Amino acid sequence: MIIRHFLKWIDGACVAQRCAAASALAHAYLQSDLSSDDRRATEAALTLLLEDTSPKVRAALSESLSLSRDAPLSLVTALAGEQVEISGFMLARSPLLSDMDMIDRVAMGDEAAQRLIAMRPQVSLVLSAAIAEVASPTACVDLLRNSTAQIAPMSLRRMAERLGAEPSVREALLRHENLPADSRHMLAVRIGEALAGMQIVTATMGKGRAERVARDTCIKVSLDIADRSAPQDHAALVEHLRERGDLTTALIIRTVAYGKIDFFGAILVALSDQPRSRVGAILTDGRDNALAALFRSAGLADATHRPLITALHAWRQVVKGKLVAGPWEISRKMLSTDSRFSPANGDLEALLRSIHLDAARENARDYAVAMLAA
Incomplete structure (x- = not known):
């Protein structure tokens, strides 16, 4: 009976009155202890409000229903498909919308809707993948800044490939710890x-x-x-x-000079096709001839072998606590081998000297900073 009177009254009500009535009816449906008949009638009245000519009324209805798991799913999905001024409440927070519902909205290309979805309290791996694939740069930044969003490494890669030229996206990606x-x-x-x-x-x-x-x-x-x-x-x-x-010789030489031996091992595994365990064992305890054979199988020029072996011996001593040294000392030892690159590979001595001077500058800078902090 009450719903019948409501439906008769609402035709003559102004927009503000209809907005208030839509919110009141939605709250009654969600919070009141209604009989099954009254609940059915209330849901029918709410459904009728979807046809209201004013978007303000539909927005009031969307806002009132958006946080509840007890809202009628038919109304939730209908309101989620509206213009963003109405659907935004649902897209931003409704727990009833499925990933597919939101992926469809992301694919439609509405940036405002994409941003609301990217900032939801819960964003799944699948939904993040869709945003990474087609969403606007701004929406991707919102996703990257959403600390509760689940983002797979492949989605981070996709954003980097697709939008890495966008400064805002690039900055957000570089700040993301899982990139x-x-x-x-x-x-x-x-x-x-x-x-x-x-x-x-x-x-x-x-x-x-x-x-x-x-x-x-x-x-x-x-x-x-x-x-x-x-x-x-x-x-x-x-x-x-x-x-x-x-993956140049200059990078490889600097890798060893700076003691990045684990990374050097990964390089050798890739270049030599040797098992990781074998490469690790040779780098840790291998004799010079075994090291040279490994370097040769990785395609490293013979001229680089002696400086690399010299550095590895020194880093082994550092690990065992028998030597206190850093990149500056190690690069000096490498430079003292007086080896040369072949002409095709450039000048090894110049490269080693450049690395040594870089390390010297870093040492001086660190010392100055330490003095200032004292």
Whole structure:
């Protein structure tokens, strides 16, 4: 009876009255102890409100029903398909919407809807994958900043591939602790390439020097990423570097000079096709001839063998506590071997000297910082 009177009354009510009535009716449905007949009648009245000519009324209904698990599913899905001013309440927080419901909305390309979905309290791996694949850059940033969202490594990679040129997305990806090492490197390279290509940089430094600085920086960034990556991620990073052509002799020499032996092992596994256990055993305890054979199977130039072996012996002593040394001391030992690259591979002595000078500058900088902190 009450619902019948409500339906007669609402036709003549103004928008504000209809909005208040929609909210009151929704709360009665969700919170009152209604008989089955009254519940059915109330649901029918709520359904009729979906046809109200004013979007404000439908928005009031959406807001009132959006947080409840007891809301009629037919109303929830209908309201979720509306324009974002109405659907936003449902998209942002309804617990009744399925991943498929929201994936459909993401695929429609409405940025406002995508952003609301990306910021939901619960975002599944499947939904994150859909956002990573088709959503706007802004929605992807919202997803990356959502601490409760579940995002698979492959989705992070996809965002890096698709939107890595967008500064906001790139920054959010680099801040994400689960970004795979290979994607982190790709983004770092893009930053370096962008800087090297800036007109003001090339005008100041010259194109050749800018490109050389970018390459050197890329090598240092690669080592930093490897250092911060879990050992199980090294293989993917090595493969990424190899595909890009960045797995250079300069990178390998610097890797060993700086004591990144686990990463060096991953490089040798990839280049030599030797089992990880065998490579690890040779690097840990292998004699010089075994090390040289391993390097040769990995395609490393003979001229690099002696400096690499010298560095490995020194790092073994450091691990055993018999030597106190860092990259500056180790690179000096490597430089003292006085080996040379073949002409095709460049000048080994110049490379080792460059690494040694970099380490010296880092030592001086660290010492200055320590003095300031004292």
